[in-house]
Amino acid sequence: MPHHVKSQALSHLRICDFTGQLAGAGATKFMAAFGAEVIRIEDPSNHGRWDILRGMPPYVDDRRGPELGGPFNNHNVGKLGISLNIKTEKGRELFERLVAISDCVTENFSSGVMRSWGYDYDALKEIREDIIYVSNCGFGHSGPYEKFKTWGPIVQATSGLTMSSAIPDQPPAGWGYSYMDHTGAYFMAMAIMLAIHHRNRTGEGQYVDVAATEAALTLNGPVLLDYTVNGRPLRREGFPDANHSQFPAMAPHNIYAAQPIPGSFDEAWIAIACRNDEDWHAMRDVLVADGCDWAANDDYGQLGGRLAAQDELDSRIGEWCMRRDPFQSAELLREAGVPANAVQTPEQRIDQDVNSAEAQLWPTIRQAEMGRVRVDGIPAHFTKTDWSMTRGAAVLGEDNDYVYGELLGLSRDEIAGLHEEGVI
Amino acid sequence: MTTNSNPLAMMALDDLRVLEIGDERGAWCGKLLADMGADVIKIEPPEGDPSRQYEPFVDDEPHHERSLFFWYYNTSKRSVVMDFNDRSNADAFLKLVESADIIFDTNTYDPVGRLGVDYQQIMSDNPGLIWCTITNFGFGSSRDDEPQIDLTLAANGGFAWMNGYDDHSLPPVRGGGQQAYHTGSNYAFMSILTALLHRDATGVGQHINVNINASVNVTTEAGSYSWLVSHSTVQRQTGRHAGVAPSMPSQIMCADGRYVNTGIPPRRPAEFGLCYRWLEDEGLLDQLPEAALLLVGAELESFSLADVFRGDNEELLAIFGAGREAFDLLASKLTAYEFFTKAQNFGFQVGVIHSPEEALEDPHFVDRGMQVAVEHPELGREVIYPGAPYQLTKGSWGITRRPPLLGEHTDEVLSELG
Numbered sequence: 001m002p003h004h005v006k007s008q009a010l011s012h013l014r015i016c017d018f019t020g021q022l023a024g025a026g027a028t029k030f031m032a033a034f035g036a037e038v039i040r041i042e043d044p045s046n047h048g049r050w051d052i053l054r055g056m057p058p059y060v061d062d063r064r065g066p067e068l069g070g071p072f073n074n075h076n077v078g079k080l081g082i083s084l085n086i087k088t089e090k091g092r093e094l095f096e097r098l099v100a101i102s103d104c105v106t107e108n109f110s111s112g113v114m115r116s117w118g119y120d121y122d123a124l125k126e127i128r129e130d131i132i133y134v135s136n137c138g139f140g141h142s143g144p145y146e147k148f149k150t151w152g153p154i155v156q157a158t159s160g161l162t163m164s165s166a167i168p169d170q171p172p173a174g175w176g177y178s179y180m181d182h183t184g185a186y187f188m189a190m191a192i193m194l195a196i197h198h199r200n201r202t203g204e205g206q207y208v209d210v211a212a213t214e215a216a217l218t219l220n221g222p223v224l225l226d227y228t229v230n231g232r233p234l235r236r237e238g239f240p241d242a243n244h245s246q247f248p249a250m251a252p253h254n255i256y257a258a259q260p261i262p263g264s265f266d267e268a269w270i271a272i273a274c275r276n277d278e279d280w281h282a283m284r285d286v287l288v289a290d291g292c293d294w295a296a297n298d299d300y301g302q303l304g305g306r307l308a309a310q311d312e313l314d315s316r317i318g319e320w321c322m323r324r325d326p327f328q329s330a331e332l333l334r335e336a337g338v339p340a341n342a343v344q345t346p347e348q349r350i351d352q353d354v355n356s357a358e359a360q361l362w363p364t365i366r367q368a369e370m371g372r373v374r375v376d377g378i379p380a381h382f383t384k385t386d387w388s389m390t391r392g393a394a395v396l397g398e399d400n401d402y403v404y405g406e407l408l409g410l411s412r413d414e415i416a417g418l419h420e421e422g423v424i
Numbered sequence: 425m426t427t428n429s430n431p432l433a434m435m436a437l438d439d440l441r442v443l444e445i446g447d448e449r450g451a452w453c454g455k456l457l458a459d460m461g462a463d464v465i466k467i468e469p470p471e472g473d474p475s476r477q478y479e480p481f482v483d484d485e486p487h488h489e490r491s492l493f494f495w496y497y498n499t500s501k502r503s504v505v506m507d508f509n510d511r512s513n514a515d516a517f518l519k520l521v522e523s524a525d526i527i528f529d530t531n532t533y534d535p536v537g538r539l540g541v542d543y544q545q546i547m548s549d550n551p552g553l554i555w556c557t558i559t560n561f562g563f564g565s566s567r568d569d570e571p572q573i574d575l576t577l578a579a580n581g582g583f584a585w586m587n588g589y590d591d592h593s594l595p596p597v598r599g600g601g602q603q604a605y606h607t608g609s610n611y612a613f614m615s616i617l618t619a620l621l622h623r624d625a626t627g628v629g630q631h632i633n634v635n636i637n638a639s640v641n642v643t644t645e646a647g648s649y650s651w652l653v654s655h656s657t658v659q660r661q662t663g664r665h666a667g668v669a670p671s672m673p674s675q676i677m678c679a680d681g682r683y684v685n686t687g688i689p690p691r692r693p694a695e696f697g698l699c700y701r702w703l704e705d706e707g708l709l710d711q712l713p714e715a716a717l718l719l720v721g722a723e724l725e726s727f728s729l730a731d732v733f734r735g736d737n738e739e740l741l742a743i744f745g746a747g748r749e750a751f752d753l754l755a756s757k758l759t760a761y762e763f764f765t766k767a768q769n770f771g772f773q774v775g776v777i778h779s780p781e782e783a784l785e786d787p788h789f790v791d792r793g794m795q796v797a798v799e800h801p802e803l804g805r806e807v808i809y810p811g812a813p814y815q816l817t818k819g820s821w822g823i824t825r826r827p828p829l830l831g832e833h834t835d836e837v838l839s840e841l842g
Binding site for chain 2: 008010013022031034057071140147148149150151152154156157158160161164165166167173174175177178179181182183188189190194197198200201206207208209210211214215217220223226227228230232233235240242243245248255257265267269271272273279334337339341342344346347353354355356358359361362374375377379382383
């Protein structure tokens, strides 16, 4: 059932959602794909521009505007959208009625924004006793940096992920994108669902404080234990050395330049790893059969010898990699049992890798103004309640009639009046 | 430093039993479950999980009970040794399965095939069972038998293409710390929780098929949507977002040789004013002739960034240039940590580029309880582990026991089953 039968996994849950960008929006996007009714609240007075991704590139065509941004659509697929100005008295009343019929309130504002509106956990709990309130911000809601502001690259910098992504004698490479906006959203989704399970068991709601920096800190565990137990810091001569593998030690293990593919970019790269001596022996046979007699050197037969000669080994393998394009070399090596892949470009991994189609990974959805466009799917499939994605991000107020009318019971005239007054 | 969790406190998942059958690709998923209270039973082959042989070791002494890699990924779990090559273990395995709410496996040891038990029968005998399989390309994929590892999956799935340097003669970089495996495990845990909430509501379990390569693919931000939406391709740049078009550097070396990420430099009138004040506070105004431009910027009516990027408004360009010059000058006089905290106190989204250990010791994270002490009686010492990835106020995170010795709980668990 590819992507159009609505999942029943979470269809019993309703989320009153202020999340935005990716670090928050990604969490509720996941839950919406599994059927949760996610009601995203946007401020009509600035056309939902609290979310800076609204209207940001890339675009499907020459049109521009707040409803036409690719990233915003990608991160808000499957959610309902309503407009609501929470700074008005009537807006607050509507918000509170919505909280009363929701399981969770979610947001990723800077610390203190919800409180400034008068809606901390205690206030929400007064509206609904078992409400779950999950707040996700860079440094969390306590501590010396509570007021500091972040976005993905700052989260990665302060948690150690930027620094650990580098090769020797070079500055940090970073990640090249907001890995922690994605991953912060994953941890937020986990936190929401953990709190719901706790509520299912006990009847209790709760407040959850998610700090993306802390989630990030947990992603370098072995390096951290090497420090706390052995006193060995990652900031030391010759490190980080991220393309080689220290944990566990392997050689070769690197990314090598390969012959560019005609008609594509003027660079191409291949990743190769020998997990153990057996892998090396298989790779040695491929190299020797290809005329690389140097590979037969007994010194390389065991890991210790290969680690000692790592630079020499890398440079000789690098020469060999320039003989073919990376897909050809990778296939040769994999057939021999050695892990290898091209460093794929977006086009190669999305449109040419057979696994994308097998995984039904890039569903086409329809967004009211953009039309049909492909988005990131979910990299898992369920036998009974699989995910689905059919509609894109809501345009501003797209679901006002359903939410204010059907869910809250307002008449058409009342809804029109609220719109007139700028409340919705 | 926070000590271990309160053993009497309820934890969100302490009503669940989980069987972990697999290798390092799923160990992170198991830790996420176990540190929320689930009774995660790691079934190991007689020789032990392969990652017990991974560096780093305590005091650099290789031993299967001294791998810090194994320790990190296996906190709060119990270890049962079971030889799947011995078919007489089939009954014990089925009893374990019957006692479990969740099974996750990495299709490494194939207990079903080797013990000769019937998967369909297991699922129909245990209608509430959630069984999650985590593999490189998804169970059943035409690529799933290929040899792969974290590095090659990061290359295949799109991490590496975006990560590296302005100088494209340098290779793309794999981010440190096995993040391809983490991403697959993150999706496995999210999927398991999704199936769990469905089971809470209906009593019905199911099978979940998690694909690590696909997980990496959809964790690439603009790398994917630039292609999906406009068929454009991002290119890697030092320390900042890979872009379709080149962007300005955002990583500066400070007076102590360490780096900061300057994020988005001053670009609003108020920010130009704050930047001027910061220079003034540091006594640096006379070292930056362009500083006066910042005051001009502070008085501007608001403008759109498009006005700047169009590149024909020389005054605006000069004001933006002065903002960057000011950051460069400040960085040359301050340590990275000073630059970070001072910039943030002025409201700029700047980050010090910590090493992982510097982050663990940063006063903010210490204050938030990110150092957690776990007793390792065999060594006669306490070990500091990184703490909670999220702070639930009820049913919260905790390391309930140190990582298990090989087979430590075999007798205990099997006798529980009767």
